[in-house]
Structures are given as C-alpha cells and as structure tokens.
Amino acid sequence: EGDLLYMPSALPGLSAAKASELLQQTDRLIKTVPEVESVFGKAGRAETATDPAPLEMFETTIQFKPRDQWRSGMTPERLVDELDRRVKLPGLANIWVPPIRNRIDMLATGIKSPVGVKIAGSNLADIDRIAQDVERIAKTVPGVSSALAERLTGGRYIDVDIDRATAARYGMNIGDVQSAVANLIGGENIGETVEGLARYPINVRYPREWRDTPAKLAALPILTPNGSQITLGTVATVKVTDGPPMLKSENARPSGWVYVDVRGRDLASTVADLQAAVSAQVRLEPGMSLAYSGQFEFMERANARLKLVVPATLLIIFVLLYLTFSRFDEAALIMATLPFALTGGVWFLYALDYQLSVATGVGFIALAGVSAEFGVIMLLYLKNAWDAKKESGKTGEADLVDAIREGAVQRVRPKAMTVAVIVAGLLPILLGTGTGSEVMSRIAAPMVGGMLSAPLLSLFVVPAAYLLMRRPRKSRR
Helix, strand or coil: CCEEEECCECCCCCCHHHHHHHHHHHHHHHHCCCCEEEEEEEECCCCCCCCCCCCCEEEEEEEECCHHHCCCCCCHHHHHHHHHHHCCCCCCECCEECHHHHHHHHHHHCCCCCEEEEEECCCHHHHHHHHHHHHHHHCCCCCEEEEEECCCCCEEEEEEEECHHHHHHCCCCHHHHHHHHHHHHHCEEEEEEEECCEEEEEEECCCHHHCCCHHHHHCCEEECCCCCEEEHHHHEEEEEEEECCCCCEECCEEEEEEEEEECCCCHHHHHHHHHHHHHHHCCCCCCCEEEEEEHHHHHHHHHHHHHHHHHHHHHHHHHHHHHHHCCHHHHHHHHHHHHHHHHHHHHHHHHHCCCCCHHHHHHHHHHHHHHHHHHHHHHHHHHHHHHHHHHCCCCCHHHHHHHHHHHHHHCHHHHHHHHHHHHHHHHHHHHCCCCCHHHHHHHHHHHHHHHHHHHHHHHHHHHHHHHHHHCCHHHHC
C-alpha cells in the first residue's frame, strides 16, 4: 500500500500522561529510520462514537519516502523487521499492518492482527485466564512475532456509594448527589472561547491534587438545596474498586480476544502449530468456546473455495483434452505431466522466499492451464508428424522416432517465442513496487517460474512418453 500502520497495545490502567509519553517515544524511534517520511500517532479513541478504542491502544500512521530514496537492497519486509527491532519498549506488543487491509480486517472480524483468538464464555475471570494462557503459548510458536491478550480484569474504578437516608436528611436525592460528583470530578463547562476558526470549551473543576485519592474526594465540599455546605463523604462512601477495563460480547456472549502477529512464516502452518499447542495445553471450562479469526478466517474461506475450484479446473481440462484427442491415454498423458510443469513455480517461490497463499494458488491454476496448452500443441505436432509417416507407408519404430523428433523440433521456435512473450509480460508485474504489487507479484511468480519447467517438459518428457505409448508392444518389452 506504500504506507504502514503501527498498532501496539499496552496493558490496561495506562494513564493519559504515560500514554502520551510512550506515543512520543515510539514516534521518535520510528522517525530514526531513513526511509520514513512522516509519523503521526494517536492514543485512545478518536472523537467519534465508531472508534471505541481504549487509552492503551495506539495507532501510528507511517508514510515512507519514494522507493528510489530507500537504501540499496531495502525491501518492505526488511523495513518492517528493522522498525520492529528499533521500537522495542517494555509493556508494548508490536503489530505492523498495512492501513487499508487493517481497516478491512477490523470491519469484517474486529481483529487488528493477522490472527486473532476469540475466547467466549460466561465468566470473565475464566475468559481472562484462558486468554493469558493462549498468549503465553502463542509466544512459543515459531513465526509468531508478538501476542497480547486483552485483559478483562485489572480495571480500577472510583465507586461512589450514596447513602440515601443521609442524603434525604439534607434535602438531597440520588440525582443531586450524582450531579455534584460529576462536577467535582469531571468539572463543568461554563462557556467557550474562539481562537481563529476553532472553538474551545472553558471547563472549571478542582485541581488534580484535590481529587487524586478517595480520601480527598470524600473531603470535597458540596452544596445542599438549603444552601448549607457539607462534604461528599457525609452522604456517600468513596472507594476504589476492581473491575473489567472493557467489556466485549459477540453473539450475546462475553468474549476476550488474543492478538497474534505473524512474520517470517506462512500463516497456515503458523496457525496449525498454534492450534495444536493450544489444544494440547489449554483446557476450556464447560460452556466456553475458542475460535480463530482475522486474516486466517479469510484464508480458510478461500482455501475452502480452492478445494472446489482446483479439482473442478483439472476436471474441465481433462474433459476438454478428451474431447480434443478422443483418446483417454493421450488426455491422461497431458494431465500426468502437469505436476512436473508446476515444479518450476515451486522452486521460484522458494528462491523469492514467498509463502504459499491464495495469490500463489491462483498463479498455479493459471500455470496449469498454460502447461496443458503447451502439452496439447506438442501432442498435436507429434500426432501430425506420425500420421504423415504412416500415410507414406513408414510404420517402423525408427520411423516413429524420426516422426517424434521432427514434430518436437518444429515446436522449438514457436515455444521459445511464446515463453519470451509470457515472461516479458509478467516481469513488470513481478518486479512492480506500486500499490497492490504485493498480491500481483505472488500471482505472477508461479507463472514466471513455470516458464522454465513447462517448456522443457513439453519438449522432452511429452515426446518421450508419446514414444512409449506408440512403440510396438514387442519393442516395448
């Protein structure tokens, strides 16, 4: 996408001052990387009801310089690794994601990381315990760069327990005391000031040092309806209580989420190892459930579709081959050579350090079609050459070998031209660096690699296999 989103999370109970300090520290560390053009960070929620982010959740948008200004040999993957090494602060679990993809993932699943584990149940303490167990296990799985469980316990709240009878003796009801508490702690807007085009509210409240402990809050004065002055502690008990810092529910059930970031390994195998480790080490209480979400959820859906699409594609190719040649053995020959043609794509992915994904799967499907086309045309040339020999009365084994050699040689130049055109068309996609190139290059990679093995296969393996099929049985034995 060209930009990057840094979304670390801290443990609950973070003060606004500490959040601001951490945000400035991370911004300064990110800006030390030469490829970074600008950094803009946010802690907590924005001024909108659609962004209920807690104070311990940061969002930092990173804009990079143009690619020609990067250091030699620097790639987006290496850049993220360098940023992750530099921005290491105690208490922060790093997550680096592309901004657009992250927003789509959060809208679809609510998970901001590539993999999320959702634990649901009826008891918050059990959910919190299981989530922390999953976090601990995830950190030991190869390929997991960070893991953080949302804490459902550990929140601290000021609990004002109003004594109704005492308040009534002073002529006050519950609403009067609650209004006084709101003004004592949160203050009250008494007007606004205009500074240029901006308007700022004027808020009046007690200084922080007068209200930073329960005892000081209880000593704050409030006015009764008859004009007398009493303290808050006269009509209420003020204390600090523990509670959940945030409540989440999904399908009407309380839930807790574990965010897992994956780098340097393909998502499928990492999640498979995580699932195996969690199944072996975590025991759920009755009525609890555990599910995996995030990009892994999309990948599972795509893989389910590919399990239908790939066999259907191969079946369609086989049917078309059979309709073309009207012979089962020749159609089976082309189908049997497809796995050999795909080896070039596999080795090329290995050379580029690309992981298997939906995009590479699409590339392999396209490569299978091109490879089948190569085999079909080669087989047609071989058949035509052999038919011409038989029409001239030459039906011996030596004549068969000559016909196959002649038909194969006729395909060398056209095949070289075809491969050159395909590679020339795919190289700009493979080497592109613009928006969307991450996906497009992984679609093109199997095709480019397959252009090394598929032509060689059709030039050498198909003629040899055709010779074995058409050789007289006595000679074959």
